[in-house]
Amino acid sequence: MLVRKIPTWQTTRRALTVTAVAAFVTGGAFLSADTASAATTLAGTCSGSVNGSMGDTVAIQGSSVKELVRKGAQDYVNSHLWTVATVWPNSLADTIAGKGALNVGQVPNAAGGTIPGTAVGSTVAAALKGANGLGVLDGTKNEVLSAVSANVAKSCGLTTIATNYVAPGQPGAGGTGAQQGGGTATGPGGSTGNLSNLNPGTAGGSGGTAPMRDYGGIPTATAGTAVAPGVRYPANGTLPGDATAPQVGVGDQAGQGADVRDAGNAQSLSSPAGPNDVQLPMLLAVIVLAGVTAGLVRTWVLRRAS
Missing domain, CATH: 1.20.5 (Single alpha-helices involved in coiled-coils or other helix-helix interfaces)
Incomplete structure (x- = not known):
């Protein structure tokens, strides 16, 4: 073989x-x-809102800030005329437009967030660093980049919206029953129980409770559940305080006006004069007689004493 x-x-x-x-x-x-x-969400412009999934990188096209770069550099040249030969606004505008997509931020792990204009301006300035047309001196280059960044920041700024965000306690959010507002809590060893059976502040963490993350299970008054006035007070019934309706109370209220009935069983202090009532002349006679009697008694006492 x-x-x-x-x-x-x-x-x-x-x-x-x-x-x-x-x-x-x-x-x-x-x-x-x-x-x-690692997905990237490309915004149409450098301002407004952009939709994406949580964690996505947000980018803008360099062409969307082309004119902002040109204006920022031109404003610098207008205020520093000696740089007109070394700072080229048109060249810088073309350079940023040719950079393609520029990452300016990220969609946060929340319902939404913001990417400020300063972040967009810093990204643009970093992309232009070392480009032709920034000037000759390092100081001039830094000043031109600062002017461009400031002009971009004034006009830019994005609002991020997470399309896959689910609020805690909503279906599909996952988590334990306590996180979803179900009234239960996970204790040591994975056991669950009613929150009312736990004592807050227990040492060692074996029986303490934390504030609820969602209060959606607490009963509240909602629209459409109130009793209509027509149900509480039927059409053939009477409202409280109606003067034409009979009032329930103590004592005889017959013959009294509505204002007296509503106030209670009120009675007047004075009554009509009768034939046996004591008149004013008789009262005066009694007072005069009492005075004369007192004078006579005093005279009699003085005479006996002398």
């Missing part, structure tokens, strides 16, 4: 080829995974 001998150099080359192919495939898989997990 003949066995073909393969030279050592051929064996080594084949092994290296297989290793390189495997490394390429593995690296490609990792790169594909990174690309899929």
Whole structure:
């Protein structure tokens, strides 16, 4: 039986080829995974709102800030006329337009957020760093970049909206029953129980409770549940305080006016004069008689004493 001998150099080359192919495939898989997990949301302009998933990178096109860059550089030249030959606003505008997409921020892990204009301006200035037309001196270059950044910041600013955000306590939000406002809480060892059975402030954390994350389960008055006035007071009934309706109370209220009935069973202090009532002349006679009697008694006492 003949066995073909393969030279050592051929064996080594084949092994290296297989290793390189495997490394390429593995690296490609990792790169594909990174690309899929890190999405980029491209905004149409540098201002307004942009929708994306939480964690997405937000980018703008360099062409959307082209005129802002041109104006910022031109304003600098107008105030520093000696730089007219070294600072080129048109060249800087073309340079930023050719940069393509510029990453200016990220969609936060919340319902929404903001990317301020200063962040957009800083990104634009960083993309223009080292470009032709910024001037000759380093100080001039820095001043031109600052002027461009400030002009971009004045006109830009984005509001991010997370399209896949789910508020805590809503269906599909996940989490424990306590997080969804279900009235239960997870205790040590994964056990659950009613929050009313736990004592707040217990040492060791075995029985303490934290504030609820969602108060949606607390009963509240909602629109459409109030009782209509027509149900509480039927059409053939009477309202409280109606003067034409009979009033329930103590005592006889017959013959009294509505104002007296509403105030209660009131009676007047004076009554009509009768034939047996004492009149004023008789009262005066009694007072005079009492005075005369007192004078006589005093005279009699003085005479006996003398």
